[in-house]
Amino acid sequence: MKHNLCRTLLLFAGVFLFATIDAHFKTTPQSPVHITETDELVYKSYPNGDRIPDFSFCGYRQSEYPIPWVDAKVYVPVVDGDATGLIQQALNYVASLPMEPDGFRGAVQLAPGNYELKGKLLMRADGVVLRGSGCHKNGGTVLRALGPMKDELIRVLGYNNAKTEDTIHIAGQYVPVNATVIPLKQTATLKVGDKIRIVRPSTAGWLSVLGTDRLGNEQEYNFSKWTPGRHDMVWERTVVAVTSESITIDVPLTMSLDPKYGGGYILPLSWTGRINNVGIENLCCDSEYDHTNLKDENHRWQAITFNHVKDGWVRRVEAHHFAGSAVMVLEGAMQVTVEDCKFLYPVSEIANHRRYAFHTLGQLTLFQRCYSEEGYRDFTVGVAVPGPNAFVQCHSERPYSFSGSTGGFSNGILMDKITVSGGIIQLGYRDMADQGAGWVAANSMCWQGRASQTHCVTPPTAHNWAYGMWTQPFGNGHYELSHTFVKPESFFYAQLAARMDKSSMEEKKIFVYTTDETTKPTPEYAHWMSVQSLKPDMRMDVWIDSMIVTYPLEITQNNAPLLNEVNWRPEKEKHVVMAEPLQVKNGWIVRGNHILINGTYFRKNIPGTTGWQGKGSLSQFVPGRTGTGYTEEPDSVAQVLLLSGAHVLHHRTGLWYERRRNDHERNMHADAEVWAPFNEMPYSRSGQGEAQDRLSKYDLNKFNPWYWNRLKRFVDVADRDGLVLLHDHYNQHNIIEEGAHWCDYPWRSANNINQLGFAEKTVFSGDKRVYMAEQFYDITRPVIREYHSKFIRQSVNVFHDNNGVVHSIGLEYTGPLNFMNFWLEEVNACDNHQLVALTATKDVQDSVLKDKKHTLMVDVIDIRQWHYRADGTLYEPQGGVSLALRQHARLIDPGTVSCASVYRAVREYRCKYPDKAVVYNGSTIRVPRNAMNWAIFMAGGSFAKIPPIDELPVYEKASSFSPIDRQTDMDTQWVMGAVGKGYLGYCVKNEINLDLMGDRETYKVFWIDPDKGTVIKEDGSVRGGGKVILKAPAESSICFLQL
Incomplete structure (x- = not known):
């Protein structure tokens, strides 16, 4: 190999023996870069100083x-x-x-x-x-x-522990391209050697001049236009000189800082972790x-x-x-x-x-x-x-x-x-x-x-x-000497030599293009080139191999010891203590004796995503990029969840794989120029045909191992850290209402190789709405039943050795009773299945719960599709009529809810089905002091959006409590407790009345902030045996009586 490469290099070097005419044309002195007769580069600045x-x-x-x-x-x-x-x-x-x-x-x-x-x-x-x-x-x-x-x-x-200090403003004058001197309003805090960030803001005025603030303005959902702050330029530089009016940086700027468009500013930088x-x-x-x-x-x-x-x-x-x-x-x-x-x-x-x-x-x-x-x-x-x-x-x-x-x-x-x-x-x-x-x-x-x-x-x-450039030129940029060989051979190395005042050894590795005069070849040259034409032209892959041969690395592994020969031992793996198993106990969802809540989880939006996409997602994928808003590692998602005080991560499959469909159009895409971040689907692509996004079609027989492994990894962490995955099996939004959600869905016949029999092309009502629910839920068709069964069992069996999962058919499910029963049966058929939530319209929910067979398959009742209105009437959409929740709400006025009506719904089902947990995810309203979510909890609802209480074991003690109806008055207070164990109350006003008849224990009294979960007052103690009135330090406070 080495001999052949050397021979190839000699042959190519021979080309230059025939070069007799200098074919490297020169630029004029007026060019932005002038090439002199000695192949030196002389730059001409633009009127504003740019170069x-x-x-x-x-x-x-x-x-x-x-x-x-x-x-x-x-x-x-x-x-x-x-x-x-x-x-x-x-x-x-x-x-x-x-x-x-x-x-x-x-x-x-x-x-x-x-x-x-x-x-x-x-x-x-x-x-x-x-x-x-x-x-x-x-x-x-x-x-x-x-x-x-x-x-x-x-x-x-x-x-990534970079820290920046207070802003230093750049003086209000134009700083041109390639500048190294930055004028400042004050330089007292900067010194030679300091690391800085130089920021050029992307202001509204600049975007307007570019016209990029109007990109995609004809889209129904516009995620394309530039907005201020999203295209800021941030250079990292080192200060090499300081005067009273300016600093000099080590590397020139590659954009101007123009005061017309916000100029720029400096942030002193320290970064110990890089x-x-x-x-x-x-x-x-x-x-x-x-x-x-x-x-x-x-x-x-x-x-x-x-x-x-x-x-x-x-x-x-x-x-x-x-x-x-x-x-x-x-x-x-x-x-x-x-x-x-x-x-x-x-x-x-x-x-x-x-x-x-x-x-x-x-x-x-x-x-x-x-x-x-x-x-x-x-x-x-x-x-x-x-x-x-x-x-x-x-x-x-x-x-x-x-x-x-x-x-x-x-x-x-x-x-x-x-x-x-x-x-x-x-x-x-x-x-x-x-x-x-x-x-x-x-x-x-x-x-x-x-x-x-x-x-x-x-x-x-x-x-x-x-x-x-040897090319077909497009655009109005500055083209010069096209279809011409120019010297110096490499612009980079010419600039480096000029800056360093010496040539780099890397210049020896530049492949020099043949520059012979070919319009008047001699017979000798023609013969020589005829011989050369028997071999392929030199290409960079061959040139790279030749450089590896010419400049070898001397490997001396025999001089280095083996790992077992050095005096080093890796750290021992720490013993992992697992959390208590997830279960329903006394009508609560608990791990051990701790009731699980769902406090506010901070989740960060990223550009190009809608409100619920791209935030704490397990199935979002951005190639090569990891972190918040990109590909988020399951353990990192769990850590953020823990820091927020929440226990529950709700996962459902994305509406579409890639972001071009954010515009909600229903056409097949023109090409495969897909937009990230990607919502990975549960299924793998087949490599065959073209789906509507112009990638290959899905194979519903092949599950996506990356997707399921990510969910599994999160649940592994959840079982260690005491968290829960609320796992929606289906996203009904794909099959009802907005047609764009069906366009790229793997089950659509146009998008898979599995012959499900859905008609193509899909009929869209008003060229917008889709009605596929009836066909999708039709398990009388064997092929549909088969693929639903495969998917449901995969959704359960992937967690066969875990317990921290609550399975739900899907948060938007308004489908028929028979499909719900089928789903429950399929989940129940899986060995070691985890908790199962019943999410449906009220009629379907009640039918399942009254059915002696299927009610045994339900652990959690999820009140989501219906509610009691504040006036006591029932908002009750019907299941199985091919309408989405929003469509139901346009036919029947949902009305508004109140704390009392939400409490009523949760309490009603806790009383009817005491062996099951109840969660409430239906309609709510914003009320002061987090009263709505405390109403859910005080009625016996798990997963309530209430804060963690780190100072006291409230949620551990409350797992043995039950709501006390006779002491609850929706206008003044809600109370739960257990004789001899403790009490918890939410007082709407400024006092709480507790009836402790029959309880002879003495309890410490604590008052807790319902928003923050912090103890605001320790209020002595009370002894049971009678009625007590406790004055609250503030309206709408939590009172906790601890044994």
């Missing part, structure tokens, strides 16, 4: 130093079976070593061969390198990623996949991700068969170099957010000599990313989409010697695409590239440039 930015700061240590060689401190041989734990222990061992003067602790050296990894590797410490023994599958180190996980194989992740000097090199990552489905997505998506990292690298890494990326650099990372890497043989749907081979959301990242085949967006910068970021000598072969910027005015992008064979370089305008991409790039440069098309525009308030 082409200096991109050369990108990369590891701003490309001022080469990537170092780090000695191995431990050697990990190939082992049989899962090697995840062994390699992770080796990484942890090196992370425990002291930092050496060069800023590194050491490397983990892997052997040649195949390592199977069922989990992921996590690198969280400074100064650690993971190194293989070669990046090719034959003879190198292969990390074989197994299992249906959709996340990355290797995650390099620091700690890690430095981390690298991954010389190995191959390979993802397992379903070989019968070449669009399979139930496997790994990213090979490597970086976040909260400064100064890192990935070099000489190949990624095979991944669905998402070889390397994804996220927004908390900067100064990362990715070089000599390949993304090959991707396996996924051909659709957006897949096959982003090399993608960055970070700053100062450098991708050089990288190659991708059959990707989607191979070399891309994400939305609203501040620059600079550089792609140098990268090649995209036969992509399905573009390279460049995905949207949002990302700025300071350099596409230097980029080849996009059969695709587009995108620095243009994308309008509503990708939820409002708009102007995708600003102050960005294409230099000496090749692409089928180049889209380069001049956006308002900014510039874009394209020099020496």
